[in-house]
Amino acid sequence: MPDRPEIVCICGSIRFADEMRAANRDLTFAGVIVVAPGVFPAENHEADESITDEQKAALGALHLRKIDLADRVLVVNPGGYIGESTSREIAYAQATGKPISFTHPS
Template identity: 80%
Template sequence: MSDRPEIVCICGSTRFVGEMAAANRALTITGVIVLAPGVFVHAEEREADRSITDEQKTALDALHLRKIDLADRVLVVNPGGYIGESTSREIAYARETGKPVSFTDRPSPD
């Protein structure tokens, strides 16, 4: 038995920054180590304000996969069942690497 706390990686659309923060807080209060996105710029905002380049977005996406590697499990924050393209890739990656995946809301049907 390990004394190490559980590590959970939060995934989901960065449009849900408030919901992700709430999940992060709730998990942290219960003693979980939380790995979550560190930059919350949604695609539409990137188009309007080029503060995050395409190269930076690619690097951030790769970094998030490394966070999944470190985690014991993945929690997908998906209000209303929404799962976008990046989150779908992260879910597939987590499952391919054997990480359990759970959702805050039931995923929308394909």
């Protein structure tokens, strides 16, 4: 048994916030440490207009550091959707040798 639980970084479009929350819950109940996006849209799922482009860039860079901490990456991609930011995160994870799995393989 390892000294610590597995660490999984959840990646995916913020439009799938509900699905990411469900994956986070399921992984946590399975004993996994989860790192995931820290900012989600309001309950009505509209974009938070108070987030500046500078903040978006900082959040993107922070998420790459979360990938660095993880043992593996789980891409939440209902319907197979992978957007630009998620594609960049997948490429980063691949470049750093992180195993990647998808909730909906294409």
